[in-house]
Amino acid sequence: MHAPAPPHLAVGRPLRVMLLLANWVGGGAERVAAHVVARLDPERIDARLGLLHTRGPYLDMVAEDRVVVPAQPDRFAHFGLPNRELFTVGTIVGGAIHAPRAFRKMIIDHRPDVVMSFLKGTAILTYLALMGLGPRRPRWIAREGNNVLTLAEYESPNPAARRASLALTRKAYARADAVLANSSDMAADLIGDLGIAPDRMHTINNPIDIALIQQAAGQQVAGKPNRPYILSAGRLEYQKAHEVLIRAFAASRAWRSHALVILGKGSLINDLHRLAAQLGIGEHVRFIGFVANPYAWMAQADLFVLSSRWEGFPTVAAEALACGTPLLMTDCKFGPRDVIEPGISGELVPVDDVDAMARSIADLIAAPERRAALREAGLARVQRFAIEAMVEQYAKLFEKFAPVPAR
Known part of the structure; x- marks a missing residue:
């Protein structure tokens, strides 16, 4: 019937x-x-x-x-x-x-x-x-x-x-x-x-347009650092809390081996430049601005970090999963727990907690096998958003x- x-x-x-x-x-x-x-x-x-x-x-x-x-x-x-x-x-x-x-x-x-x-x-x-x-x-x-x-x-x-x-x-x-x-x-x-x-x-x-993202992820990246990097992407505004990420990056000591690359434009660009310089890591933080293909940057990053104070559904985090990038995010309202299963396909830290984010960055950078497990679980998880x-x-x-x- x-x-x-x-x-x-x-x-x-x-x-x-x-x-x-x-x-x-x-x-x-x-x-x-x-x-x-x-x-x-x-x-x-x-x-x-x-x-x-x-x-x-x-x-x-x-x-x-x-x-x-x-x-x-x-x-x-x-x-x-x-x-x-x-x-x-x-x-x-x-x-x-x-x-x-x-x-x-x-x-x-x-x-x-x-x-x-x-x-x-x-x-x-x-x-x-x-x-x-x-x-x-x-x-x-x-x-x-x-x-x-x-x-x-x-x-x-x-x-x-x-x-x-x-x-x-x-x-x-x-x-x-x-x-x-x-x-x-x-x-x-x-x-x-x-x-x-x-x-x-x-x-x-x-x-999430997984096929299109994965195709774009295979393209070349112009101007990337000459060493491994941690990536973030989003408007340079209060909501995205990039100053928390920069402070956590400095405290994690990950700058000894990695650069921090931030994609996006916004009104806080000068403040963030000054903060990185004041913390003594200015040469290790790269502000790239808007890029037409962020997915190629994601695919070559060792870790993607989203430090937002609030979201609706953090699309950029799901896109990072589609690129096979290990994911660390704040447990903000709303959406991170829809995007990942905490501890399986990504990691969560409290909002505005510099110390917790620094510890997680340091732990993940020091554990390539853990990042590989997150990568595989993330690629499986993102299929639900196809x-x-x-x-x-x-x-x-x-x-x-x-x-x-x-x-």
Whole structure:
């Protein structure tokens, strides 16, 4: 006996889905959205990206006719900034007026059956955009990919703004038909922190394109150190805690045999340079900046270290596993315990604990057989995040919320 066709296929057309993103700063959310739109079967699901502007990386992964933008995208060019830099009176007022109108017009013009918002800022804009649409309102899935409470604390300029941000976030998520998290411990905290009913909560880990990563990992690395190295990658910002990593690297004495290579750009670059010099290890710490192919660097590293204070799902850590790189990470909220099995496919240390990280770095560098075991277990572990399986989970979630067609 055959299972019944999904509701949208019963009426002979693909399900129409629109993924909404307010800012496009080149993080994990943007990459996931681009992967999902590019990989879904258009005969099954007609997926579009609804963006306020088209500036930033990863857009070349998506066909141009899959991207929808407002008539005046330059009006929203400032939405390419990190959220913390958007907390000004002008951007808040302008965003509250113009951005929901832009999303609303996209929704009315393209008539998606399901919309998915990415991150809390876009969730608030989507909540405003959908108000009053009545029967034209699509089903709405609010996807969260970061630590909402910590981010609100960090981004808000004062306690009043933090309270207002969280109140509006709770109200918005309460109106969504479903909430999606990208790690299991984030889902558990969202249920408690935002009062989301457990039956409205779903979890899909970020997709990892293992075949593409492993192909890129075999390429040559230009400018690498002339000795073994430990690698980290991520924006040079407070969240990633590179100063903790640099202090731990100095304390571990691993600089006697290894360099520390950090990939990424950010506002703290000068502070981190000064710190390395003050600790007497400036010549052993290399800041490479943005690289188009970080995977070749990962594949040749003796150890990958992620020192983050918070995450949503640390995609870069899973990518390191795909490159066969032994992994050491902080046990931050959220995602490390989804990425690895502690002690088997990677190691965890407490957040902001320089001494614990230094000990783990020293122990792992001194134990090549231990690193080899982590490498093999990590390669097996990352298979659970294979892009094909993760995109199929998205397809099934969209179909679960497809409107039942009228008779």
